[in-house]
């Protein structure tokens with residue numbers, strides 16, 4: 001019987017598995033998805049292929065959320081942006097003025113864990129010669145309105161700027177879990193069981209029984225300690241499926257879900273904006289290498305440029321009247337030429353991330369499937385979007401760039417990839433699902449540690465903070481036994 005069963009192998013699962021195995025504990029990782037190697041990855045927008053690297057969870061009101069789906073989780077398709085969050089994010093408070101984060105969490109107390117995670121993930125600031133043109137264009141736009149931005153920090157090394165990051169990097173330039181923490185876990189004896197879908201957890205005489213399905217067969221494994229790390233949608237779903245066996249769970253399971261205030265914009269530049277009309281902005285990595293904190297302290301949002309092939313999908317939609325038919329295949333030379341032709345060369349794409357509390361909950365439908373349901377309580381989100389959009393549209397006016405939201409507001413959040421706070425960490429069971437040590441309130445040795453445990457939106461990309469928080473939780477387990 002393993003001492004630790006870890007469910008999920010994204011940032012939360014792989015890092016905990018690595019640190020606990022390193023400390024000498026016997027660890028089994030159950031991951032529902034397959035183990036894919038470099039030779040399984042493709043530079044393709046073919047939906048059948050994309051479903052292998054990213055799961056799209058579609059809500060009852062047709063918003064699609066992107067989550068990890070294979071060994072390594074969403075560390076494989078992520079876009080590389082790796083940031084420490086400013087103190088301002090740790091200090092965010094609710095309507096009653098109470099801090100979301102537990103008292104002991106702040107930038108200073110997290111810095112040592114950030115440093116460890118950055119070293120493992122080889123995070124560094126991009127050099128000027130690594131910034132794609134779309135990033136330069138974004139910087140120019142901000143400069144025109146008196147705002148500044150800085151070169152972003154990435155876990156890419158020697159990136160070839162091919163623009164297929166979300167498909168998984170066929171050149172192995174990204175430090176995913178498959179290249180970092182998982183090999184460390186396995187070198188210390190951890191076992192990864194791929195294709196193992198966990199249905200529910202129940203308390204056993206000692207520890208917990210974890211019920212899962214692998215190769216069509218129902219199986220059970222006991223763990224003295226169980227770590228739930230299925231990500232922002234599937235961790236709460238798993239706890240909700242287990243609720244009959246875990247009646248003392250917090251009522252906050254599934255609630256407080258937010259998408260980190262992500263909202264996209266796309267614009268057409270005026271002719272000759274930068275002395276040329278050809279920016280080839282479809283080229284370069286998916287995250288175009290810059291980050292703007294200009295409005296963060298006062299308004300609670302950052303902006304970053306999009307790039308790579310993804311915005312070309314939106315551009316294709318804009319240009320659809322001129323290009324009624326798509327190429328037969330979403331890869332290959334014909335497809336690349338199509339992208340070049342529809343991308344008007346004068347398109348700019350960028351997104352916000354911000355301190356939006358969100359307005360959705362993860363719930364189970366009657367048939368047992370998962371929904372990310374709109375609670376109807378959109379007032380805080382609308383206030384956030386109102387403030388942020390008015391600033392962004394003002395940028396458009398001042399620069400003569402015709403800016404529009406990438407999707408209408410009621411579809412805001414669609415394709416969001418930061419799925420946070422649905423099992424959030426808090427000081428008290430009334431406010432969250434796990435305590436500051438990552439342990440589920442009321443259930444000793446049961447943990448949730450992944451994007452769902454982040455107490456609140458961050459305003460910058462979350463993977464490094466999930467990693468640092470997980471390093472801290474792991475240290476607590478190892479130190480306190």
Ligand SMILES: Cc1cc2nc3c(=O)[nH]c(=O)nc-3n(C[C@H](O)[C@H](O)[C@H](O)COP(=O)(O)OP(=O)(O)OC[C@H]3O[C@@H](n4cnc5c(N)ncnc54)[C@H](O)[C@@H]3O)c2cc1C
Nearest residue numbers: 008010011012032068073074079081198230450451461463
């Ligand atoms: C396309 C894309 C781009 C992104 N770009 C960035 C970026 O640039 N910077 C950044 O910081 N973040 C980025 N993110 C977000 C980041 O990848 C996630 O926040 C992070 O991976 C979340 O880690 P996690 O451990 O919570 O979950 P995940 O990485 O999603 O891992 C959860 C794992 O659990 C498995 N699982 C779920 N349920 C079960 C079950 N019942 N049984 C067994 N296994 C299960 C899943 O298959 C998955 O592998 C991006 C995400 C996507 C999809």
Ligand code: SF4
Nearest residue numbers: 159160162163165169
């Ligand atoms: S842009 Fe860079 S990190 Fe992204 S897939 Fe290409 S080589 Fe890999």
